[in-house]
Amino acid sequence: MNPSIRLRRVGAILIIFCGIQGATAGSGGSTYSLLGLGDIRYTPGARSEGMGYAGLALLSSQYIDGMSPATWSRLDRVRLEGSAFYEGFNSTDGITSRYLARMDFHGALLAIPASRASGIVVVAGFTPFSEVNYDTYTSSVVPSQNVDPITGAHDSLGYLIHQTGTGGITRGQLGFSWAPSQQISFGATFNYLFGTINHVAAQIAQTSGSTGGTFTDKTTLSGVNFTAGMVITGLDRISDVLRPFSLGFMITTRANLHTSLETTYEFAPPPTGYTVSDTSAQRLGRVAIPFSYGIGLGYQPGERWTVAADFNAQPWAEADFNGSSPIGIGNSYRLGIGAEHAGSTELTARSFDRFAYRLGFTYSATYFALNGQQINEWGITGGVALPLAGESHLNVAAIYGGRGTTAGNLVKDKILRLTVSLHISDVLPWFVQTEEE
């Protein structure tokens, strides 16, 4: 079978699979995602995710790192990478727990090398920036939520509030890399952030003869920022001991998102009536996302071994949501360290020797901060790359970890994340540069 036909079939199977999963899943995620802009996604790609989200300093001819444009300069052919993302949360408050999971599209990036000699590669695509996905309930029987602070009066109506959140922000990016020499690479991207976030609260009256209603806050957001990066591999000029090391830097500018908030009210009808709806006027606003930066260290002790460590940070305390600091948000940082054992490129190598294996660990202080507590997250990561045909491969990254605490009436999550990405290269022959070119 022609490799391109074979890969198209694989691609089709994955797309159908992802579509079915996406349609049937969606039951919800972590309640923490109701804060700020939701769960901030760090999407460097399945390779980096398998290595503890490290890779800012790793130049690669095979992988597109969505967070570090300077790492693209070694890409030597047209590459397309599309990902699906599975995320499951086992959340507990110390008494009750449940497992909610869903699968979703995780972005796609297309890299087109323009000049291999100058390391000029153009990359465009979409990746998630944040995601809101929670589904929980509160009720009128919780005294802290239903006692008037002044009069001390309780609600006279028993009810539940079904609280759900959906949506998120997507990052559309267009960027390029440039390597003026073999020892240094630069990269920059223009990022367009856009999306819609819905927070829905549906009151369900528990008293006979009473009706409830639904409040839906729909916020649309859009804005731009820029990312610039640099990777230095020529450290041997300082000392020969540093030859296997590389350094990477990345900074993303502050983004000002224009927002439009619209609230829709839907009142549950009396027994024989129809729903009454109302929509508020659009309220325009502004959300400022603070800048972020990252520093990475790469170490390549051998031809097939790579070790990387990254540090990323974002001063979310400087975020500005319509002129005020958002509730439950604080500065964040992420540490990641990981290693990769690349697959053999020998044609006679055994199957499992042709796989690339990755392992890593990550620890982060998320930007969620409630009741004076930073919500920290840790994760053990692993991954594997399966060569499919030619330069194409299937990457799987898995992260198991936890975040939060039940102390202070908070929620503790155990998290399982799976990223499956299909990396296609040689089915795009019209972009492959020939020797003559």
Place this chain on the structure above:
Amino acid sequence: MPELKIRGRALMFAAVTAGTVLASTLNGCSEEPTAANAPIAALPLTNLSVRDTTIVATGSSTYKQFVATNGSVNLIGRSGNYTAMALIQFVPGYFPARDTAVVFGADLTLRFKTWFGDSTGQLSFNVYRVSLPWDETTLTWDAVQAAGFYEQYVTRGSYSAGAGPDTQSVTISLDTAMVRQWLATATSTTNTKYGIVLVPTSGCSIIRGFNENGFDSTAYFPTLRIIAGNPSGTFVDTASYTNSYDTWVGNRENLTTNPQLIYIQSGVEYRSTLSFDVSFIPRGAVINSASLLLTSDPATTLMNRFTTDSSFQLATTLSPSDRTNLDLTSAVTGVRRGGTLLTYSADMTRPVQIWNRMPNYGVTLMPSTYEDRVSFRLLTFFNEKAPPSLRPTLKLKYSVVR
């Protein structure tokens, strides 16, 4: 090389299969989020406050709104200030075309089934020919009173007798000249087939109801009997016709005499509006319940034997000027709850929900459809000008985002 190809395919198949199975399995593990398994956390989720209050009506009015009746009973007669006229049109298509036929006799048979007013009163009415087309589903009192609707000065029959039993059938002789014209093929402005109207005379002192076409046994339908033959009288035939359109229209004068009352008058009809000021409820609040309480005035409420229940209809008024613009799709029924003065209640959740987002034109209280079509029942309620304990109140429970 073939081995490598086979190995590659096997790897690909294994990878896709493993991925699919793994993801499906993991996804299948996801639970349904419910109130029971939701972790409770001190997170800034949406919070609501439920508030209770009871308010009193701020305004009211009563107005006459003629409606089409066309119920299961047709009324005819007069009692006090109430007047009812009945109309019957035997379907012309059922008559034979006999331009030369001579009508020797014609009569109309009605079967009474109820009465209203003084049971010892006298029922008397005249029959007139209708000159204009009409539709039983839309005809109202004011249309019948319009000049030229019927021939007011040519009596085509008459009836006068004391009130009999409900099962009584009476026969009224009709003008044979008029009936002969119903058999003719040609019509004109003076020769119409629009039927007849029964108009109570000044001496009438009872209102009676008779069976209409379409309800109960066909034997009880209004029946037209025609005895006709050829001009020489050598051939005479008697035929009966029951296929008819029929309805009634009613009126009541000088109803709204007490400023402390609102009126819901069936048959005519009179409707009332009631206003409450709910502007203190923030826009977007959830109206959990809104219960209207009305106190009826037993001295003026006029129940009667045409109806078996005592309900009324309540709908949101959607226009300050067009009184027919009502939220009828979600009308609710007000029902009697008891009490010495008889308290009625109605669910006003939807009207208050509507007022929370749209201009507040109040609610319209009107007879329920069934009563409208068969009776002159009158419900009166105390309004906002009555003593405080008798005024209409609205008991509200609503939720606002905290």
